[in-house]
Amino acid sequence: MIPLQEIHTMWTRFTFSNVSSSQLKGQLSIQREFDLVLNHFKDIDIARKLTIKHKLPDIVCPLMSMLLLASKIKTKGAPKSY
Secondary structure, eight states: OOOGGGSOHHHHTOOOOOOOHHHHTTTOOOHHHHHHHHHHHHHSOHHHHHHHHHHHHHHHOHHHHHHHHHHHOOOSSOOOOO
């Protein structure tokens, strides 16, 4: 057992919610947030649109974008500049 005095105060304030996934079914939606992003996307310039477009795959599938990044990076055998 770990004495309570040894635990950092941040973790003593930590609480858990008793909401199960079956209770949230149908209630959890990102439609409002998605609509806000879409409306913002319509009003910004092309450079910011491209930035958002390139960031979306990181949100949707972060592992896939990490794999794509890792496959493109070559650290050995770079041409020497004189």
